[in-house]
Amino acid sequence: MTRHVLPGFRLSAGYTLAVLGSCVLLPLAALLWTACELGPAGWWAQVGTRRVLASLRLSFGAALLAATIDVLLGLLVAWVLVRYRFAFRRVCDALVDLPFALPTAVAGIALTALYAPNGWLGSRLAPLGIDVAYTRLGVLLAMVFVGLPFVVRTLQPVLESMESDLEEAAYTLGASPLQRFFRVVLPPLLPTLLTGYALALARAIGEYGSVVFISGNRLFRTEIAPYLIVQKIDSQYDYRGAAALGAVMLAASLMLLVAMAWLQRWTRRWAVLR
């Protein structure tokens, strides 16, 4: 055994492992065990139904799209917050954290109230033939809401540290603003943008509270996968079905976690090269 200089290794390691064990490791093992017990055929019997597949398609499809929108909007917001000085900039900057800090259920009912057919925005969009509440568009909107700060907050420090000498050089060589943006600014931001994308995606896939109110949970149409897990547990007491679906969600988040670790290494290497 290694000898440690400072005291307290056993106590702190013991407490850490006790909490991790009871809250994280044991539950994880239980989920994997239940999912493995089903076997591939049993698993597919639970996950392969029309209802579950529709929910998975919606959850992953909408999350992919929402994270893409978040990257575009987040780049705009981060760029403006870092590069320009304007009134209420600090307030705007603080506001970006709102989706992190606002309880998801509160965000969910607020969005629903806004976009319901009689809401402030819903009543104005309805004449144009756009229904947001209780449609897939609503699911997308809620996911864009929860994901936005991830992109802005990962981009901000990188944008702040970016030297402008390359931009200046491009300017003196006659590059247009668009050329400067797409050829000079954007390429070094790419790993950071991807990290923000992955973070927003992970959050959107697993999100429950913000989405279930505005989605309306219509069969085959606006049911997200986390909602089906809750349904299976809450009203059908179908723990195996829930575990089968939960295993899919868990696998997706673990894959994203690995992708993010890989991205981080890439970002660091990029930073060294620059």
Next chain:
Amino acid sequence: MMSAVAATVSIGGRPSWSTRVARTSLVFAALMVLVWLLVLPLIAIFAEAFRQGAAFFWAAIRQPDSIAAVRLTLTVAAIAVPLNLVFGLAAAWVMTHFAFRGKALLGALIDLPFSVSPVVAGMMLILVYGKYGWLGAWLEAHGMQVIFALPGLVLATVFVTLPFVARELIPLMQSQGSEQEEAALTLGAGGWQIFFRVTLPRVRWALLYGVLLCNARAMGEFGAVYVVSGHLRGLTNTLPLQVDQLYDENFSAAFAVASLLALLTVLTLGIKRLLEWRHGGELRRQY
């Protein structure tokens, strides 16, 4: 930070008319995004809460079920947040002062809860602590109920907030190194003395920052808590669950209760900003 702005000015003298138009329209577009996506929902909460007047608002908040929900939320946070505070300190102590096998794995495990869907987290807890779970029979034989009761709510809350304090402390303590602690040791200080007189004062602001975020999430968690609570009115309903239940019955009352949580959010963000402004160098901005 200002270099880009300065650059344009230094190259071309005054920024050209087209540059200024482009800049103004970008700022305007970003403001529109923020107002549309963030400000409007926040305003909507308070507007709906007071739609039927202040008297109705107070009545909704002061009805027994809402008060029970406030009390339960405070109780859960009062147990879960200190648990995580100690966890964060212990984990950071282990991760930064010792070399041991499996350290990278431990670090990954500490971060894991943030990438698991809260609903999946709640379900995993049921698989262990529920009636038909691994420990269900044993717990029942010993007269303990975890799921659909306070311990389950605490476990779910601890799970979703687990990384907040640890993530804040580990990078800071890593950058500070172990020299000062080791110096104290050679001067004859005991373990607790080192911790309270050397380590803790140096990380206090980061600790406060982590606790602040941990608390906000603990009081506002919905998905994980929803699954394990059974939402028994007046018994296992925390504030967010109460909002959910009221939403189907009494729209304005739901928003009245929700406005309490929104107020907590605004307060949290304010303190967070203050801490970042005063002690930004020691903090790792989190989400």
